[in-house]
Amino acid sequence: MEILLEFWQFLLVIFLLILGYFTGSIAERRHYKSIIRREDRLGNLVVIVAKTLPPMNPAPATTLVRGSVVISVDYFKRFLARLRMIFGGRIHTYESLLDRARREAILRMQEQARELGASMIFNMRFETSSISKGRKDAVGTVEVLAYGTAVIPAG
Amino acid sequence: MITSTLETVPDRAIREHLGIVQGSTVRAKHIGRDLMAGLKNIVGGELKGYTELLSEARDEAFARMLEQAEAKGANAVINVRFSTSSVTQGASEILAYGSAVIVE
Numbered sequence: 001m002e003i004l005l006e007f008w009q010f011l012l013v014i015f016l017l018i019l020g021y022f023t024g025s026i027a028e029r030r031h032y033k034s035i036i037r038r039e040d041r042l043g044n045l046v047v048i049v050a051k052t053l054p055p056m057n058p059a060p061a062t063t064l065v066r067g068s069v070v071i072s073v074d075y076f077k078r079f080l081a082r083l084r085m086i087f088g089g090r091i092h093t094y095e096s097l098l099d100r101a102r103r104e105a106i107l108r109m110q111e112q113a114r115e116l117g118a119s120m121i122f123n124m125r126f127e128t129s130s131i132s133k134g135r136k137d138a139v140g141t142v143e144v145l146a147y148g149t150a151v152i153p154a155g
Numbered sequence: 156m157i158t159s160t161l162e163t164v165p166d167r168a169i170r171e172h173l174g175i176v177q178g179s180t181v182r183a184k185h186i187g188r189d190l191m192a193g194l195k196n197i198v199g200g201e202l203k204g205y206t207e208l209l210s211e212a213r214d215e216a217f218a219r220m221l222e223q224a225e226a227k228g229a230n231a232v233i234n235v236r237f238s239t240s241s242v243t244q245g246a247s248e249i250l251a252y253g254s255a256v257i258v259e
Contacts, residue, residue, distance in 0.1 A: 016197055024199035031200070051161060059166030064158040064235055068213070070206045072192070074199030104201075123160040129239040129247065131205060141192070141202065143209055145237060149160045 016075045024074025028096065035103050042110040047121045047148065058154040065121065066147035067108025070131060071101045073140040081140065098142060102126065105146035113150040124148035156221055157231035157258070164231055167258040173227045177252035178219025181242055182212045209249065213237065216251040229255035 053060075073081070077093035084091045105126070113121055127145040157164055195202050216237075224232050235253035242248050 020197055020199065023197075027198065027200040053161065053163075053165055056165065062157065062159045062161060062165060064160060066213070066237070068206060068210055070202040070209060072195050072199055072202055075197045077199065078196070125160065125236070127237050127239055129241065131202075131241075131247070141196065141205075143205070143239065145213070145239070147160065147235075147237060151165075 017079060020075030024076055031100055038107050042107060042114065045110050045114055047106060047124050049124055051123050053122060060154055061152040062149050063116065064147065065109050065112045065150045066145060067105045067112060068143060068145040069101055069104045070143045071097060073097050078140045094140065101142055101144040105144045109146045109148065116150055116152055118150035118152045120151045121148040122151055156224065158235055159233050160235050162234055164258045169256045169258055171257040173229050173255040175252060176220050176223040176232060176255045177250060178216045178223060179248055179250040180212050180215045181246055181248045182208060183246040212249045216249045220251045220253065224255040227255050229257055231256050231258045
């Protein structure tokens with residue numbers, strides 16, 4: 001009986017791995033496509049990490065803008081990452097997770113700035129936090145916040 | 156109220172510094188959203204429920220900071236920063252802080 005139960009658990013893990021692999025790679029591909037498309041559209045709204053504005057006449061209006069996203073990896077990638085944690089080295093699957101999250105957060109911030117009629121975003125900052133830290137099975141869910149000052153030209 | 160992550164407001168000199176203002180909120184996650192999150196942990200992708208939850212929490216922290224600034228008589232908050240920390244498993248604190256000033 002116990003052996004049978006263990007067998008089912010094993011099958012469930014295999015099923016989740018396969019499900020995670022397919023849905024996760026489809027989701028990632030779709031997300032990257034949307035990121036690249038929107039980056040093309042918002043590319044002329046420059047984001048800068050510098051603190052001082054260049055002299056502008058007339059003086060522009062400034063306001064805070066932000067964008068954030070909570071994103072998770074799939075079961076398969078989490079499994080790969082766990083294997084990686086035994087041997088050490090680069091965890092590629094988490095690198096792409098954070099890359100997607102950062103770019104998405106910037107895009108959302110840019111979209112907000114665009115709605116306000118801004119031409120640039122100054123002093124952009126990132127804030128990254130891991131959601132449900134400390135829970136054993138929940139590594140791989142991150143929140144990324146991007147915020148900065150939108151510069152809205154006068155007139 | 157002007158808010159900015161910069162140290163100055165363009166073309167408007169700072170007349171008075173009123174000190175630091177801050178607003179924070181601690182949020183716990185919701186069971187219904189946790190179920191969805193469990194599913195997303197398998198298939199991957201954005202957890203929209205959490206994005207919204209944290210965004211609302213940040214709005215609230217920000218609003219509290221502005222309230223404090225208003226109470227001090229400021230008309231701008233400069234050098235605004237956000238910070239997030241997880242207080243305990245399943246709950247996070249969201250903090251917004253900045254310098255309250257009076258500009259011309």
